[in-house]
Amino acid sequence: MAFDRSIRNLNPRASWAEIWHLWTVIVPRRSINGQLVYGRVWRRHDGRNWIYKKFVEYSDGEAA
Template sequence: MSLDRNVRTVHPQSSWTEIWHLWTVIVPRRSINGQLVYGKVWRRHDGRDWIYKKFTEFDSEAA
């Protein structure tokens, strides 16, 4: 009996799990001045959990 060594995992990841997309997050609490806390982050699914990265806006005038 021979094993196929080209098989990486039992459950291969979908191609969409490798794509980062921009996500708006609303934190269920209020800031010091009473407004809701929200912001944008990069989000990607690794097949098990969501991974988040800080999003910094690009300023075209500074470039």
């Protein structure tokens, strides 16, 4: 039986794995004033771990 060396990976990554998703994160602790800490981030899966990037929201006047 011959082994085909052209096969790189037996578990191909899902098509969504290379796309950044906008994700809402809730941190399980409270801020100084007692509210939950939460925010929005970009996240993408690299095959093993989730990668997070800061999401910056601009108003209409600042984007130009």
